[in-house]
Amino acid sequence: MEGKVPGTAAHRGCPQDGTVASTEISRRQRCHNQVMDRTGPSARTPAPLGTRGRLTILAQLAVPARVAAAIAGAVVAAGALAVAEGPGRATTYAGSSTAGAALTLSAGVGLIAAGLVISLSRRPGRTGDLALLAGFCWFAPVWMAWQDGPPLVPGAAMVAAGFTFPLIVHLVLTCSTGRADSKPARLLAAVVYAEALLAAVALALFRNPYFDPGCLANCNVNIFLIHSLPSLARTVQIGDRWFTAAAAATLTVVCAARLVRASAPARQRLLPVHVPAIGFAAAVIARAAALQQTTVEDPFNPSLFTIFAIGSAAVILLAAGLISGVARARAERRAVARIAASLEEAPAPGTLQSALAAALRDPALQIAYWLPSTQRYADATGQAVPEPPAGPGRMVTRLTRSGRTIAVISHSGAVPRIEAQIGPAIRLGVENERLQAELLAQLEELRASRARIVETADTERRGLERNLHDGAQQRLLALSYDIRLACAAARAHGDTPAETALAQATADVQGVLGELRDLAHGIYPAVLAEAGIGPALATLADTAPLPVEILRVEDRRYPAPVEAAAYFAVVEALGDTARRGADHAAVTVGQEGGRLVVTIQHNGTGGAASMVAAADRIGALGGSLFSRDTTCRAEIPCGS
Amino acid sequence: MRVVVAEDVMLTREGITRLLTDAGVDVAAEAGDAASLLRAVRTTQPDVAIIDIRMPPTHTDEGLVAAQQIRAEHPTVGVLILSQYIEPHYAMRLLDEHPERTGYLLKERVFDVTNLIDALRRLADGETVVDPTIVTRLFARKRRPDPLGQLTGREREVLALVAEGLSNRAIAARLFVTERTVEAHVNQIFQKLSLSIGPGSHRRVLAVLAYLRQPG
Numbered sequence: 001m002e003g004k005v006p007g008t009a010a011h012r013g014c015p016q017d018g019t020v021a022s023t024e025i026s027r028r029q030r031c032h033n034q035v036m037d038r039t040g041p042s043a044r045t046p047a048p049l050g051t052r053g054r055l056t057i058l059a060q061l062a063v064p065a066r067v068a069a070a071i072a073g074a075v076v077a078a079g080a081l082a083v084a085e086g087p088g089r090a091t092t093y094a095g096s097s098t099a100g101a102a103l104t105l106s107a108g109v110g111l112i113a114a115g116l117v118i119s120l121s122r123r124p125g126r127t128g129d130l131a132l133l134a135g136f137c138w139f140a141p142v143w144m145a146w147q148d149g150p151p152l153v154p155g156a157a158m159v160a161a162g163f164t165f166p167l168i169v170h171l172v173l174t175c176s177t178g179r180a181d182s183k184p185a186r187l188l189a190a191v192v193y194a195e196a197l198l199a200a201v202a203l204a205l206f207r208n209p210y211f212d213p214g215c216l217a218n219c220n221v222n223i224f225l226i227h228s229l230p231s232l233a234r235t236v237q238i239g240d241r242w243f244t245a246a247a248a249a250t251l252t253v254v255c256a257a258r259l260v261r262a263s264a265p266a267r268q269r270l271l272p273v274h275v276p277a278i279g280f281a282a283a284v285i286a287r288a289a290a291l292q293q294t295t296v297e298d299p300f301n302p303s304l305f306t307i308f309a310i311g312s313a314a315v316i317l318l319a320a321g322l323i324s325g326v327a328r329a330r331a332e333r334r335a336v337a338r339i340a341a342s343l344e345e346a347p348a349p350g351t352l353q354s355a356l357a358a359a360l361r362d363p364a365l366q367i368a369y370w371l372p373s374t375q376r377y378a379d380a381t382g383q384a385v386p387e388p389p390a391g392p393g394r395m396v397t398r399l400t401r402s403g404r405t406i407a408v409i410s411h412s413g414a415v416p417r418i419e420a421q422i423g424p425a426i427r428l429g430v431e432n433e434r435l436q437a438e439l440l441a442q443l444e445e446l447r448a449s450r451a452r453i454v455e456t457a458d459t460e461r462r463g464l465e466r467n468l469h470d471g472a473q474q475r476l477l478a479l480s481y482d483i484r485l486a487c488a489a490a491r492a493h494g495d496t497p498a499e500t501a502l503a504q505a506t507a508d509v510q511g512v513l514g515e516l517r518d519l520a521h522g523i524y525p526a527v528l529a530e531a532g533i534g535p536a537l538a539t540l541a542d543t544a545p546l547p548v549e550i551l552r553v554e555d556r557r558y559p560a561p562v563e564a565a566a567y568f569a570v571v572e573a574l575g576d577t578a579r580r581g582a583d584h585a586a587v588t589v590g591q592e593g594g595r596l597v598v599t600i601q602h603n604g605t606g607g608a609a610s611m612v613a614a615a616d617r618i619g620a621l622g623g624s625l626f627s628r629d630t631t632c633r634a635e636i637p638c639g640s
Numbered sequence: 641m642r643v644v645v646a647e648d649v650m651l652t653r654e655g656i657t658r659l660l661t662d663a664g665v666d667v668a669a670e671a672g673d674a675a676s677l678l679r680a681v682r683t684t685q686p687d688v689a690i691i692d693i694r695m696p697p698t699h700t701d702e703g704l705v706a707a708q709q710i711r712a713e714h715p716t717v718g719v720l721i722l723s724q725y726i727e728p729h730y731a732m733r734l735l736d737e738h739p740e741r742t743g744y745l746l747k748e749r750v751f752d753v754t755n756l757i758d759a760l761r762r763l764a765d766g767e768t769v770v771d772p773t774i775v776t777r778l779f780a781r782k783r784r785p786d787p788l789g790q791l792t793g794r795e796r797e798v799l800a801l802v803a804e805g806l807s808n809r810a811i812a813a814r815l816f817v818t819e820r821t822v823e824a825h826v827n828q829i830f831q832k833l834s835l836s837i838g839p840g841s842h843r844r845v846l847a848v849l850a851y852l853r854q855p856g
Contacts, residue, residue: 527730
């Protein structure tokens with residue numbers, strides 16, 4: 001009934017599909033599109049959050065239906081108690097002793113109560129209905145012993161009793177997500193229903209209780225009987241018993257596998273239902289084995305009664321587990337809702353993820369924000385992250401807002417339909433964090449781009465310096481050599497004018513070489529690349545237009561862009577210092593934490609220049625530069 | 641005198657070789673990279689190896705590294721680094737480990753054959769050679785206060801020659817004075833500048849260069 005509520009049914013398929021392998025892109029995409037399409041209406045009718053907002057007509061009808069179910073449950077249970085005290089008392093566990101009555105009543109009422117609680121909590125799926133039905137059927141064996149009632153009642157009870165087991169199996173299989181969540185689980189449920197139906201029909205039509213040696217209760221009349229086939233009935237009974245035992249064993253395996261495969265938070269949620277389920281299955285198997293020894297299921301047989309007691313206790317625990325699961329989900333919903341309240345205080349990036357992780361008790365919960373501008377996912381700080389993959393114990397849920405994906409949440413899958421719990425306020429918070437992440441990512445991209453531009457420029461500068469060194473300078477050297485040879489030849493021939501001219505040419509070439517060398521050094525000092533900031537600054541001080549003290553410089557290497565930024569900052573600062581009439585400057589270079597700190601102090605006057613080139617370089621590396629009065633300080637991130 | 645020439649630019653290498661050959665120097669081998677240079681030095685045991693600072697494969701400081709290796713392995717072989725950089729750092733790095741028989745000259749200077757032959761001779765005699773351009777630049781460095789101001793003109797001349805790596809005897813010959821006079825000047829200079837290294841030591845070149853580069 002719940003499933004037909006618009007906006008909830010639409011989402012149900014997706015968390016399931018989210019668990020498919022990441023290679024099934026087309027399927028995932030299809031699911032994604034479905035979510036996008038289906039969230040349209042819910043966006044137009046706001047307040048899909050919480051429980052109240054989703055109360056449509058259908059859901060409102062559910063309440064009277066549940067009230068009716070509760071009343072029916074009370075009648076069935078009370079009636080069963082009365083029947084157990086009646087003439088057929090020796091044929092039922094409930095009638096055999098006070099303990100038997102208490103166990104029967106507790107288990108049945110527990111199932112009915114769990115069914116009501118689940119239904120009223122508006123959890124998706126059939127789990128609530130299944131628990132209700134299982135509770136009713138639980139009392140069927142007692143009603144079979146109503147000897148002085150209308151014959152239809154024991155007959156119907158006989159048929160209903162056969163469905164207790166399939167209903168409990170189905171109930172256990174659906175309890176975590178509201179559906180049987182895997183192929184084996186769905187197959188198991190289908191097969192046990194089919195077998196129960198077959199057995200019930202066969203026994204109803206062909207079992208004459210009068211000829212049944214194992215008959216204990218309602219042994220006179222079978223209202224549905226059309227033809228008595230005692231041997232067939234006997235075969236069906238034995239076959240049914242052993243089939244049920246086999247199905248119980250399969251249920252045990254499925255439950256154990258689920259517990260093993262689940263993530264820690266998910267296992268926490270599975271334990272309260274799955275452990276009693278395994279106990280119940282064990283009791284079913286034990287009962288089959290015990291009935292192999294005896295023809296009649298005598299409630300006064302101590303071992304049979306013990307098996308019954310264990311099975312009943314397991315069902316009681318199972319019902320309690322179901323109710324505690326609802327309570328837990330409710331607490332989580334409230335915790336998630338509280339996040340919305342805390343969002344008003346402009347939280348720091350990543351707050352939402354930790355708050356959700358805490359609320360859902362899933363420390364590994366991860367939110368990846370979708371950045372449409374770059375078509376990728378990022379965390380709250382804007383760092384690119386891969387799309388969280390669905391895997392064993394991890395589930396991926398898409399969060400949409402106004403039809404757009406804003407984030408995907410990777411979680412343990414223990415909380416069913418997480419996206420329904422995350423209401424508009426939190427969605428707004430997620431959208432805010434997404435925008436913030438996008439901004440941070442863009443800033444980071446911008447910074448990286450600036451760094452690349454500076455790095456490219458530096459690479460070109462170094463290339464230029466090398467080209468000058470290996471090209472023009474070498475050729476000028478060769479030229480100066482040739483001129484010297486010519487000069488020597490002129491001298492040998494006594495050609496004084498030519499010798500004078502060539503000597504002058506030699507001097508000119510030397511001058512050009514000197515200028516070229518200075519130019520190359522200014523473009524990018526080779527010593528900076530080869531020996532680092534210390535030697536480069538020492539040479540800078542050698543040729544500075546004012547006395548420069550290198551007070552402190554650490555004798556270690558930093559990444560080339562960092563060294564270049566520090567060096568050219570000093571170059572620019574010294575130029576500014578000289579312009580402002582300083583007669584000395586002092587330079588320090590040292591590492592403070594993860595930053596290379598460069599200071600230039602001087603006694604110049606007048607306002608400091610803006611030092612645009614150095615500021616650009618340093619800014620590109622995420623550092624800062626300020627220049628005020630007689631101090632210039634640069635801080636450059638340098639890794640470790 | 642026997643030398644080995646290591647220079648990866650063929651034009652320059654051949655120029656140097658021809659200059660030396662014309663001046664009567666025996667060029668025992670030529671090399672284009674550090675590995676063949678080391679082989680040539682091992683087999684020919686020259687008086688001096690002339691080495692370009694930038695050589696393959698990375699064209700950074702292969703020449704410098706090879707020079708240090710030669711000085712370490714062959715104490716009798718002098719090395720003369722040719723460079724286009726006026727970088728005291730390189731010269732000092734070389735002198736730091738092996739102060740004797742090592743030299744650092746600007747490339748353009750070697751085409752003046754008298755300069756080249758003079759440098760080779762000094763290296764063969766166990767002296768040190770530092771390019772005068774480097775010394776000139778260090779002398780021109782702005783200081784506050786300038787301790788070199790307390791030196792007389794002649795003392796500054798002597799200090800510059802010390803920094804270029806000349807021995808007292810060579811300085812005496814250069815300045816046409818007696819060796820004793822040079823010694824007196826050197827003592828006076830070292831006292832004025834509070835330089836503690838002994839005036840006769842081979843380490844004095846490095847000490848003077850370091851002094852000239854010190855802050856202030």
